[in-house]
Amino acid sequence: MFDAYGTLFDTDSVTAQSDREFPGHGSELSHLWRSKQLEYTWLLSLMGEYQEFWEVTRKALRFSCHSLGLVLNDTNIRTLMNEYYRLRTFSDTLPTLEKLTEFRLAILSNGSSDMLERLVNNAGLSSTFEKIFSVDVAKIYKPSPRAYQIVCDGLTLEPSEIGFVSANSFDVIGAARFGLQTFWCNRTNTQLDELDVDPMVEITSLQELPIILNR
Amino acid sequence: MFDAYGTLFDTDSVTAQSDREFPGHGSELSHLWRSKQLEYTWLLSLMGEYQEFWEVTRKALRFSCHSLGLVLNDTNIRTLMNEYYRLRTFSDTLPTLEKLTEFRLAILSNGSSDMLERLVNNAGLSSTFEKIFSVDVAKIYKPSPRAYQIVCDGLTLEPSEIGFVSANSFDVIGAARFGLQTFWCNRTNTQLDELDVDPMVEITSLQELPIILNR
Numbered sequence A, B: 001m002f003d004a005y006g007t008l009f010d011t012d013s014v015t016a017q018s019d020r021e022f023p024g025h026g027s028e029l030s031h032l033w034r035s036k037q038l039e040y041t042w043l044l045s046l047m048g049e050y051q052e053f054w055e056v057t058r059k060a061l062r063f064s065c066h067s068l069g070l071v072l073n074d075t076n077i078r079t080l081m082n083e084y085y086r087l088r089t090f091s092d093t094l095p096t097l098e099k100l101t102e103f104r105l106a107i108l109s110n111g112s113s114d115m116l117e118r119l120v121n122n123a124g125l126s127s128t129f130e131k132i133f134s135v136d137v138a139k140i141y142k143p144s145p146r147a148y149q150i151v152c153d154g155l156t157l158e159p160s161e162i163g164f165v166s167a168n169s170f171d172v173i174g175a176a177r178f179g180l181q182t183f184w185c186n187r188t189n190t191q192l193d194e195l196d197v198d199p200m201v202e203i204t205s206l207q208e209l210p211i212i213l214n215r
Helices: A011-021 A026-046 A053-067 A074-085 A093-098 A113-122 A145-155 A169-178 A208-213 B011-021 B026-046 B053-067 B074-085 B093-098 B113-122 B145-155 B169-178 B208-213
Strands: A106-109 A131-134 A163-166 A181-185 A201-203 B106-109 B131-134 B163-166 B181-185 B201-203
Touching: A011 A026, A011 A074, A026 A053, A026 B026, A026 B169, A053 A074, A053 A113, A074 A113, A106 A113, A106 A145, A113 A131, A131 A145, A145 A169, A163 A169, A169 A181, A169 B026, A201 A208, B011 B026, B011 B074, B026 B053, B053 B074, B053 B113, B074 B113, B106 B113, B106 B145, B113 B131, B131 B145, B145 B169, B163 B169, B169 B181, B201 B208
Parallel strands: A106 A131, A163 A181, A181 A201, B106 B131, B163 B181, B181 B201
Antiparallel strands: none
16 A cells, blocks of 8 residues: 555656746745645644645645745646646656565555546556545545545455555554554655654665565 | 734744754754644644643654754753743733733643643743633644634633634634634734635734724
């Protein structure tokens, strides 16, 4: 079971397009955008509210632009939002998935089903995954336990029978707390969040996965 | 009803001490510390977990230092954490509270009761507030509706009978969504978060409050 954004797909691949729309501000904008996007999923969930990830992503973009003094119009918004349908995979994504053919592969993501299907199709991965789960079913975002419960229900498996791979520290912590087997893909040597739960395994590239799993 | 951290008390007042402990890194450290502190309250709450604010604050400090490559020891931790007992009030805090004597004044904060009592005492404000409410009673952090419910239960008032003042965008949005009358103190001309609820009133200094309320 893989997380999508930041794990299989590089959310930083919106930087180039952001920089075309707002020259000199691409990196600043894409980082604030991603960070607000996550913050909004947490805040909404905590307020007992739910809005689809597309909507959350659009609002985070609007906030980020206003906050940086960048003037958005409908064309900017459409162009930048469409980047979420065609995020690049990381360089270790495809070589890893190709080697995991003996496993049942799936995705669990904050993205809405439509966003995920288009993303996976555009990356040529539509036949790679047995199932693509969106938190949309539970109407609450990760790291709520209800988000991880979706995959157990959908695959009729116990938490401990599922291996979950994420590059997002909060996600792998939420999954570990829920009881999934967890693999933290820490590509950029970042610090694990101090939330009292450690992932089962830490790797620096997805390509370590086939080696570990086939041991 | 006032929020404490960032509203009556300036969390940036830890910057000077941070800079004494880690010369040249005070501002960077205090900003990351505050931002991780809030992030951890949201993530823990969303995972259905609760840890006291003191503990959350300590963990956010540890993460921030590790993340910035700053080496913490027990003395650093104690010195920096103790700053949370004696945060400075903002320049508009005392002049405002002095003019609101005809109102019942209270605090609702993420801080644990012990932290809040020491903070308020150290600022010489112990006789100013009728009650000091900590989310500790509900064991969940703002902006959960359960955090705001505490004040209605504690004062036996309906949400619409309570005016809530916060400088934190997410807090004033959570309070407005819950049904409190809300006043957003936007001292630094920041952008309101795009979460579909607007505060009733926006002010740029607490000193506008007595004018508005006595109208």
